[in-house]
Structure formats: structure tokens, C-alpha cells
Amino acid sequence: CNSGKLDLIFLIDESTSVLENDFDGIKVWLRNTISSFPIGEEYTQIGLATYSDNPRIIFHLNKYHKLDDIRKAVLEVEHTSGGTATGKAILYLTNNMFTHENGVRPNAKRLVVVLTDGKSQDDVIVPSRIAKESGIVMFAIGVGKVVMGELRAIASDPDRYVYKINDFSALESIRRELSHSIASLESQGKTSTKEQGQAGELQLLEFQKGVQKMMNFLEKLHRTLQIGFKILQVVRKSRN
Structure with missing residues (x-):
């Protein structure tokens, strides 16, 4: 079934090392990136979560179905601070956001874009593997002094779905390529029942x-x- 539906969640690092101005820049980048996709119940659904020591769900996939509402909600997100528990956030997102009651559609492709600016204080390998085995396609964006090994462990395709930039001002330079990579998955539709069974x-x-x-x-x-x-x-x- 090639439905062309995407259930896309952005997981954004909001630890102490991400300055307030940088976080504002992330929100602008998010608004621009999200605008690249057709939004709606029959098209692309967007979810958003942030994390530091603990993950924080901003809105679920079924919260908004209009682009303007999503863009407004993104701008209203306030920056917190703390450590960088990336693995914990990935596992929490997998178990709590990709659920039927929170908007996941059985015939939609599931994707996560992780954006982080530092080394995780916990393991990312096992949580990322669990996410990928459950049928989620993972993208990883690293800003500044990140560990490439962690980004590659997070991404479903380490050679194509990993982006490394020097600072937050360079986010816009990868937006088009990221959007194209995500859009290329749109026609693939949902993960097959056989693949889901194998993952289980x-x-x-x-x-x-x-x-x-x-x-x-x-x-x-x-x-x-x-x-x-x-x-x-x-x-x-x-x-x-």
C-alpha cells in the first residue's frame, strides 16, 4: 500500500549548551522545514518533542492538521535546559508518541528527525535500534562538537541520513536536502506487515x-x- 502518508516527528535537543538564540533559530528552521510538506490527515502529520535530562512532548501527531497551526505552535515552544539524554528521549518517543491514540496511522511511513548539539550522556545504540526495528526511519542532525559514531548509530542509513554542521546558523543549508530525503520516502507508504512481524x-x-x-x-x-x-x-x- 503506497499511501504517501508520513507521520513525522522532530526530536529537538534543548539542553543547556543550546543557547536561547540558537533555540530560536531552530524554531525558525523547523517552521521552514515543515512548510515543505503537504499537511493534513491524509498527507503528512507532524509531531514535536524536545529533550534535555528528560523528554518533553510538545504536541502529538494528531494535534494539528493545518500548517498555520503547527507553525504557530512551534514558535510558542519555550526553551528549558539540562543534560543531554538522547537515548532516553528516543526510547520515550518510540513508546509514547508512535501510538494509535496519539495519531499514528497504520498505512503511514514513520519518521523521526533527531537534532542534537552534543555527546549524549546515555546510550543511543539500543534505543535507536528499538526504534528502527519498530519500523521508524531515523534521521540524525549534529551541530558543533557531536560524536559522529552516535549520529551514525541513530540514523537508519548512516551514509545518507546523517547531517553534520558546524553551528546552528548552518541549519538552513541542509533543509532542502533533508526535505528531499524525507519526501523520497513518502511514496514508499507503510512498513509491510512482514517487516513489522520480523521487527517484532x-x-x-x-x-x-x-x-x-x-x-x-x-x-x-x-x-x-x-x-x-x-x-x-x-x-x-x-x-x-
Whole structure:
């Protein structure tokens, strides 16, 4: 089914290192980028979240269906501050914004554009993998002193969906290329049922492996404690 529908969410770093003027520039860039797409329930839906130490949902995919309303909502976003927990934000977005009740359409392509200006203080590899395995196409934009390895780990295609710029004033220089890359996915429609099933199987397999590792660890710990207890009993008896 090639519906041409996009469910597109922008995840924006608002940590302390992002200055107020830079954040204002991001909002202008967001307004211009969003204006590149046909907005509506049958076309492109836009969601927005920011993050520092914790993620903050600004609006869900089904909140606005008119371009002017989205542009206005973007301008009204206030800048906060804090650390840079990119992985936490990606995982939260995957679990809480890409849901049916928050506007996700079963026949739409799901995309996330992550914009950050620094090294994440947590792991981005596992959250990004979970997002991609759930059918989300990930783009990564790094500004300034970012870690390219993290950007490449976030992006679905490290060679095509990673953008590195020196400062926020250069955001406009990548807007057209980013918009074209996103638009090229529009005709692909939704992720197939087979792909979704494979992604679900992979997630289940990873979970099962994690549980098994934990069980093995607990079993070894239990045996070690038993041995330690027996040694302690022997020592106590020898002292008596």
C-alpha cells in the first residue's frame, strides 16, 4: 500500500549548551522545514518533542492538521535546559508518541528527525535500534562538537541520513536536502506487515536473550552465596 502518508516527528535537543538564540533559530528552521510538506490527515502529520535530562512532548501527531497551526505552535515552544539524554528521549518517543491514540496511522511511513548539539550522556545504540526495528526511519542532525559514531548509530542509513554542521546558523543549508530525503520516502507508504512481524520477532528475541542472561547471572550468584555461606559455617565451627 503506497499511501504517501508520513507521520513525522522532530526530536529537538534543548539542553543547556543550546543557547536561547540558537533555540530560536531552530524554531525558525523547523517552521521552514515543515512548510515543505503537504499537511493534513491524509498527507503528512507532524509531531514535536524536545529533550534535555528528560523528554518533553510538545504536541502529538494528531494535534494539528493545518500548517498555520503547527507553525504557530512551534514558535510558542519555550526553551528549558539540562543534560543531554538522547537515548532516553528516543526510547520515550518510540513508546509514547508512535501510538494509535496519539495519531499514528497504520498505512503511514514513520519518521523521526533527531537534532542534537552534543555527546549524549546515555546510550543511543539500543534505543535507536528499538526504534528502527519498530519500523521508524531515523534521521540524525549534529551541530558543533557531536560524536559522529552516535549520529551514525541513530540514523537508519548512516551514509545518507546523517547531517553534520558546524553551528546552528548552518541549519538552513541542509533543509532542502533533508526535505528531499524525507519526501523520497513518502511514496514508499507503510512498513509491510512482514517487516513489522520480523521487527517484532527481533525485539522478542532480544528480550528473551536478556532474560536468559539475567537468569544465568542470578543462578551463578545463588551458587556463589551458597558456597560462601557454607565456608562461613565451617570457619565459625573451627573457631568454636
